[in-house]
Amino acid sequence: MPHLLHIDSSVQGDRSVSRRLTARAAAAWKAAHPDGTVTYRDLGKDPIPHIHSGTVGVAMIPAEDRTPEQAATYALSETLIGEVKEADTVLLGLPVYNFGAPSSVKAWVDHLIVPGLSVDAETRDPLLTGRDFVVLASRGGGYAPGTPREGWDHAEQWLPHGVVMTGLVPRFITAELTLAPVTPAMSELIPLAEKSLAAAEEAVDALWQPARAA
Helix, strand or coil: CCEEEEEECCCCHHHCHHHHHHHHHHHHHHHHCCCCEEEEEECCCCCCCCCCCCCCCHHHCCHHHCCHHHHHHHHHHHHHHHHHHHCCEEEEEEECECCECCHHHHHHHHHHCCECCCECCCCCCECCCCCEEEEEEEECCCCCCCCCCCCCCHHHHHHHHHCHHHCCCEEEEEEECCCHHHCHHHHHHHHHHHHHHHHHHHHHHCCCHHHHHC
């Protein structure tokens, strides 16, 4: 039975473009897989703890020697990695905050990098390959080639490297200039913002059309 893992990370609630895109994508996936099941996680509303000096490297500590906090950290990583392993498709909403990914997404990725769970402890082979990892990205500004801030989007640049050890390979659908409709200084960019969002929505709608046709 096909299974979807749907993850949101925006803190913008109903104003969030990335949530709008992930909701649209989840609906398209359900339409293409009417017998499928879904796990939903909201990192924006319910963030997971960051790894810190007391919890780093817990996989290398024998279970009987872990502190309660370390044991809880390892158990959380098991849960998060288990959610990915159960899924055929992973949807991640990825907004850009201060030119980077939300810290909640960084925490999620850090919990995914665990020898023995997502990476073979001996061979270092990735253990999360074979999943469709679709990232619905949004960014308030414009960072396309030729723009004044080309390359300033460090969320989309970082994520493929962040998860490479696990075997996950993200493919991005991105809407940019999302702040144009609510920022007077960007008002002349509203047509470009609308065009970018429309293109992203069109790409989302096409994601599972072959599966639906089959």
